[in-house]
Amino acid sequence: MKLDKYTVGKRYGKALFELAIENEAADAVYQELLTIREICKEIPDLGNILTDVRLEGAEKKAIMDAFTGGFDGIVKNFLLVVFEYNRSDDLPFMIDEFERRYDEMNKVAHGTVTTAVPLSEEKKHELEAKVADVFGYQKASLTPIVDESILGGVIVEADHQVIDGSLASQLNGLRAALSKK
Structure with missing residues (x-):
């Protein structure tokens, strides 16, 4: 049975998180994952390239070696496992x-x-x-959206x-209340 990207992402992400907690390295791993996310944004086809069946194994390995060169320990091993199982295109979900x-x-x-106007x-x-x-929560991180149709006030989704x-x-x-009377 083939798993969808979200399921794969959840499984690998959970496993990596548990490993990072076990090794008391969650903060360091998280920072390295942010770097990987940026690399994936800069090279959006990286995952597809690493899973492309048209490329020779040696070509993929050379690309992977360049990609993992800046990482070590848990994150490097994680990237190598993801590559070995041909799941590199699912990295963002992980x-x-x-x-x-x-x-x-x-x-x-x-x-x-x-909001109706920029904050x-x-x-x-x-x-x-x-x-x-x-x-x-101790902290909230909200992405602002401007939608003039709300006229005023704010809508918060978190x-x-x-x-x-x-x-x-x-x-x-108010309209609904008035129409009932």
Whole structure:
């Protein structure tokens, strides 16, 4: 049975996270994975190249040696296992799963904040602090989204929860209440 990329990513990411915790190296491994994520963004076809059946084994190995040259220990071994099992194109999913577990361990919430106008950095940081407090996390990292259709206020989505304080939502609620009378 062939597994989808998300399932593969979850399994490998979980295994790497558990190994990193066991070796008390979660922070170091996470930093190296961030570097790998950047490399994957700079060379988006890297995973496809390393799994391409048209390339000779020696060619792939040369590319892999260049790729893993800057890493050592757990991360290098992880990359070699991923390469050996022909899963290099699933690396971003593996990194995402590791990061999800790492953030959960460090009580960091990720989410979005939607506003009608762009937020200043100061307001964004203020909102992140409030969201972290409301959801019981030590820190929140919110990606700003501008959507003029909400008219005003904010919509925060984090930790699989939504706080809708938008003016559009409030007006729709008022309309619904008035139409019932």
